[in-house]
Amino acid sequence: MDQATPHPHFEPFRGSNQAPLDPESEADIIVIGAGPAGLATAACLVQAGHSPLVLDRANDVASSWRHHYTRLHLHTVKTHSALPGMDFPDDAPRYVPRQGVVDYLVAYARRHGIEPEFGQTVTAIEPRQGPGAPWQVALGNGRLMSANHVVVATGANQRPRMPTLPGEDVYQGRLLHSRSYRNAAPFAGRRVLVVGMGNTGAEIALDLVENGVRAALSVRSPVNIVHREVMGRPSQLSSIQLSKLPTPLGDALATLLRNLTVGDLRRHGLRTPAISPLRQLREQGKTPVIDVGTLHRIVSGDIHVYPGVQTLTSGGVRFTDGTVHPFDAVLLATGYDAALSELFPYTPLPLDGTGLPTTLSGEGPLEGLHFVGFDMRQPGGLLRTIAQQAPRVAERIGQRQSRAARGQRSV
Numbered sequence: 001m002d003q004a005t006p007h008p009h010f011e012p013f014r015g016s017n018q019a020p021l022d023p024e025s026e027a028d029i030i031v032i033g034a035g036p037a038g039l040a041t042a043a044c045l046v047q048a049g050h051s052p053l054v055l056d057r058a059n060d061v062a063s064s065w066r067h068h069y070t071r072l073h074l075h076t077v078k079t080h081s082a083l084p085g086m087d088f089p090d091d092a093p094r095y096v097p098r099q100g101v102v103d104y105l106v107a108y109a110r111r112h113g114i115e116p117e118f119g120q121t122v123t124a125i126e127p128r129q130g131p132g133a134p135w136q137v138a139l140g141n142g143r144l145m146s147a148n149h150v151v152v153a154t155g156a157n158q159r160p161r162m163p164t165l166p167g168e169d170v171y172q173g174r175l176l177h178s179r180s181y182r183n184a185a186p187f188a189g190r191r192v193l194v195v196g197m198g199n200t201g202a203e204i205a206l207d208l209v210e211n212g213v214r215a216a217l218s219v220r221s222p223v224n225i226v227h228r229e230v231m232g233r234p235s236q237l238s239s240i241q242l243s244k245l246p247t248p249l250g251d252a253l254a255t256l257l258r259n260l261t262v263g264d265l266r267r268h269g270l271r272t273p274a275i276s277p278l279r280q281l282r283e284q285g286k287t288p289v290i291d292v293g294t295l296h297r298i299v300s301g302d303i304h305v306y307p308g309v310q311t312l313t314s315g316g317v318r319f320t321d322g323t324v325h326p327f328d329a330v331l332l333a334t335g336y337d338a339a340l341s342e343l344f345p346y347t348p349l350p351l352d353g354t355g356l357p358t359t360l361s362g363e364g365p366l367e368g369l370h371f372v373g374f375d376m377r378q379p380g381g382l383l384r385t386i387a388q389q390a391p392r393v394a395e396r397i398g399q400r401q402s403r404a405a406r407g408q409r410s411v
């Protein structure tokens with residue numbers, strides 16, 4: 001079947017080994033995902049008098065945060081990371097630790113009376129042909145549901161991006177994605193190469209060396225780096241303020257601030273892009289590295305920066321500069337995909353080049369579909385963006401329902 005052709009029902013999605021479908025049930029609003037985006041949207045809907053059904057494939061809220069590496073703290077300040085209707089506790093530190101985020105999300109769901117159905121993996125979402133609620137949602141357990149509104153809050157970081165490295169078949173060491181990393185303990189006494197210097201790669205390399213593991217980074221492209229704070233002022237707040245200035249001025253000041261505080265790192269193996277951190281975020285959706293100490297370890301020589309990986313060898317890595325170095329483990333901090341097309345096998349979505357939706361609420365044939373938590377181009381962090389998107393989606397759903405009710409009365 002052609003991607004653009006709506007299919008008559010869900011049979012094509014179902015593998016032959018799946019249980020028979022339950023009779024279809026209907027919900028007015030289905031929210032998929034009980035992470036920050038799903039919980040925030042559900043809370044705003046509840047506040048507006050709706051009763052959304054929240055589904056999550058995990059067994060508890062905040063599953064992503066439960067599985068992140070142990071040392072993780074928010075890079076964004078707690079006052080600009082809270083979801084609508086509930087602040088972080090007064091005694092929480094400015095940068096909330098991972099477990100504090102989990103506790104906050106658990107308390108948030110409780111506060112708003114959100115009781116997700118867990119263990120419910122959505123496998124496909126498609127428009128319905130004919131009468132009834134316009135969206136059908138298929139679950140992995142064979143359940144089939146329909147809804148007037150579907151809020152997709154499955155997260156931008158769903159599927160680990162695993163580039164295939166030449167030489168993987170001969171490499172004798174351990175090759176893993178950063179998603180599997182929890183702490184440095186399993187790497188004690190090993191030489192570890194972290195491939196990629198986004199926020200995750202930078203922080204895992206730091207975690208390794210702080211715990212006595214010999215770690216290096218492989219960085220093939222120029223990287224925008226900003227300190228988490230400059231003279232006590234969080235960079236998150238500076239970026240929000242700079243983004244409100246006329247664009248060329250904001251970009252120029254962001255570049256100046258970066259150059260003055262981080263400087264030229266070429267002799268440490270790091271190139272700085274010509275594009276300002278603010279513009280790179282706005283145009284490419286790429287968050288700068290918010291430095292929490294990695295830079296100091298690079299400058300002091302504790303973390304060596306190598307160029308890109310050319311090939312793995314049996315005992316290590318050959319880099320693009322021709323040098324070969326031994327490594328016992330190669331950890332790919334190469335990011336994630338949202339993998340949304342898999343949820344919509346027959347419905348073309350408005351996605352950007354990185355596979356993220358370019359719309360918050362669908363129009364025309366996509367009316368009733370909403371995507372919360374995928375706009376990575378806003379300054380100030382994704383949690384802040386989620387906190388802004390959730391009430392807008394709740395409002396939009398309310399407006400559409402009022403229109404539908406008026407339409408029914410006038411018939």
Ligand SMILES: Cc1cc2nc3c(=O)[nH]c(=O)nc-3n(C[C@H](O)[C@H](O)[C@H](O)COP(=O)(O)OP(=O)(O)OC[C@H]3O[C@@H](n4cnc5c(N)ncnc54)[C@H](O)[C@@H]3O)c2cc1C
Nearest residue numbers: 033035036037057064074075076122154155373381382383
């Ligand atoms: C390491 C890391 C650090 C971050 N730090 C910050 C920070 O400091 N500040 C900030 O603002 N942002 C930060 N972010 C970005 C962002 O705020 C978080 O990723 C946040 O968890 C996004 O919330 P979400 O609800 O969109 O996605 P998630 O938290 O990933 O939640 C998605 C939920 O959907 C469920 N789900 C997925 N697919 C399905 C399916 N098919 N069926 C049913 N359920 C499904 C998952 O089980 C999950 O519970 C960070 C991200 C990462 C990865």
